[in-house]
Amino acid sequence: MKLPDDPTIAALDEETRRAIAAHWLHRASAELGVAVAFEALRPRLVGVGAAPPVLALADKAMVDERRHGALCVQLAARYLDTDVATPAPRDGALPDFGTGAEELEVALLVLGTCCINESIASEWIRSCFRIATAPTALAANRAHLQDEIDHARLGWAHLASPAISDALRRRLRPWVPRLLDVNVAQWMKPDPHLPREGIAAHGHLSVEENEAAIDAAVRDVVMPGLKLVGLA
Amino acid sequence: MPPQRSPLFPAIVLAGISLTAPGCGNDTQIVADDTGKASDAKSDVSAADTTLGDTGSADTGVVDSTSSDVTDTLDAADGCPPDSEIPTPPCSFIR
Ligand SMILES: [Fe+2]
Ligand SMILES: [Fe+2]
Numbered sequence: 216m217k218l219p220d221d222p223t224i225a226a227l228d229e230e231t232r233r234a235i236a237a238h239w240l241h242r243a244s245a246e247l248g249v250a251v252a253f254e255a256l257r258p259r260l261v262g263v264g265a266a267p268p269v270l271a272l273a274d275k276a277m278v279d280e281r282r283h284g285a286l287c288v289q290l291a292a293r294y295l296d297t298d299v300a301t302p303a304p305r306d307g308a309l310p311d312f313g314t315g316a317e318e319l320e321v322a323l324l325v326l327g328t329c330c331i332n333e334s335i336a337s338e339w340i341r342s343c344f345r346i347a348t349a350p351t352a353l354a355a356n357r358a359h360l361q362d363e364i365d366h367a368r369l370g371w372a373h374l375a376s377p378a379i380s381d382a383l384r385r386r387l388r389p390w391v392p393r394l395l396d397v398n399v400a401q402w403m404k405p406d407p408h409l410p411r412e413g414i415a416a417h418g419h420l421s422v423e424e425n426e427a428a429i430d431a432a433v434r435d436v437v438m439p440g441l442k443l444v445g446l447a
Numbered sequence: 448m449p450p451q452r453s454p455l456f457p458a459i460v461l462a463g464i465s466l467t468a469p470g471c472g473n474d475t476q477i478v479a480d481d482t483g484k485a486s487d488a489k490s491d492v493s494a495a496d497t498t499l500g501d502t503g504s505a506d507t508g509v510v511d512s513t514s515s516d517v518t519d520t521l522d523a524a525d526g527c528p529p530d531s532e533i534p535t536p537p538c539s540f541i542r
Contacts (some may be wrong), residue, residue, distance in 0.1 A: 268466040310534030327535070334460075338453045364458055371463030390533075397533045427451040435453035440460035 216286050216358060219350040223416060224294060235417055236294040237408040243287035244302040249328075250280035251307025253366075256324060259309075263321045266376045272369035279362040290355055312390075322379060322387050323394065326446075329370025331398045331437055337363045338432035339402070339425070347418030356418050367436075374444045384445055391446050395437065402429045 224232065253276040260273055284301070292299045312323050340363055344356035373379070379387070405411065405422050413421035420428060441447035 266467045272466075312534065334455070337455055337459060341453070341455065342451070364455070367459045368463035368466065371460045372466040375464035376467035393533050397535055401535055431451040431453040432455075434450075436456050436459055439456055440463075443460060443464065 216282075216289065216354075218289065218293065219354055221293075221349055221351040223349040224351060225296075227294075227417075231414060232294045232296075234408050234410070235414065235419065236291040236299075238406060238419065239287045239291040239294065240299065240302055241408060243284045243291065244305045246280050246287055247284035247302070248305030248307035250277055250284065251304050252309055252328065253277040253280060255307065255309050256321075256328070259317070259321050259324070260373070263318050264378045265321075265373055266378060269369055269373045269376065269378075272365055272372065275362075276366045276369060279366070283359060283362065286355060286358060290351065293351060314386075316386075318383055319386055322374070322383060323390060325370050325373045326387065326391070327394050327398060329367055330374060330440060331370075331395055332402075333363055333367035333370060334436045334440065335398070335402055335429055335432040337367050338436060339420075339428045342420055342424060342428035342431075343418040346413075346415040346420065346424070348416045349418070352416070352418035371440055371444065374446065379444075388446055391441060395433070399429060399433060 227235075253273055257270070257273045257277065260270060265273075284304070288299060288301050309324055312320055314320055314323070337360060340356050340360045344353065344360060347353050347356060403426060405425070406419070409419050411422045413419045413424060415421075438447060
């Protein structure tokens, strides 16, 4: 991706530039790991009879996440003002919920990965975009947000589809509050690379802004969505 | 300070479900209308700035009018392990 000229980066002190680069390198590894996860999820969606629009979104998600990984490396390089190597993907193995029922396993993966995590990610990036003023941060967050919205849609499309029978929906329901709690707790952890007060101009939230974004995503997107698909 | 609100429900949830279950919800017409708005919301987001503000957040009519007809007969603790044993699916941003 062609990033815009951005004189605000050279104006940052060395420590801040290193912190932001560390954040993006960590993100690069994570994005590449999610690409691996979507690659593993795709055939399992086919196996449970996922609808064609869901499969099309899964195909897009794999390609998107690889591109996001590359963009994050590019961002790290820009903040460090030197080339950086692409990190290895973080573990993208799909978890096993131990239910022994493939339809339920896939539904849980979609619920956690897409309906919960990608929906939260979308609101979280929107918040980063809103506080950013640096041209690089605006461009990067805009690019990410456009795609993460599709990854979240994949989840809602699947859970609303005929691939989820009423019986499966009933088995899914007791998992919902706990899956939500476990994932929200992960999101609430402060970013170890960045200062608590964030770096607003470059699109990095403070600890309080991070929590507010996650709360808003759960209250205004995830919970109403779960109600709509009969899971809350 | 008022709580932050997310305007992304139509762009994410309504647009998502409209792909596979256009009649999901009691009022198909509302869902269809909101889905149109949802594509706008996405292009607003991609187009730019902070104007996304509160647009599209007032879709509670759809949500409220759509309670599930699924009867939850399961105890919340039934068939589901304790939190400590629930694995976390991958996400690009989880620390
Ligand atoms: Fe991503
Ligand atoms: Fe994503």
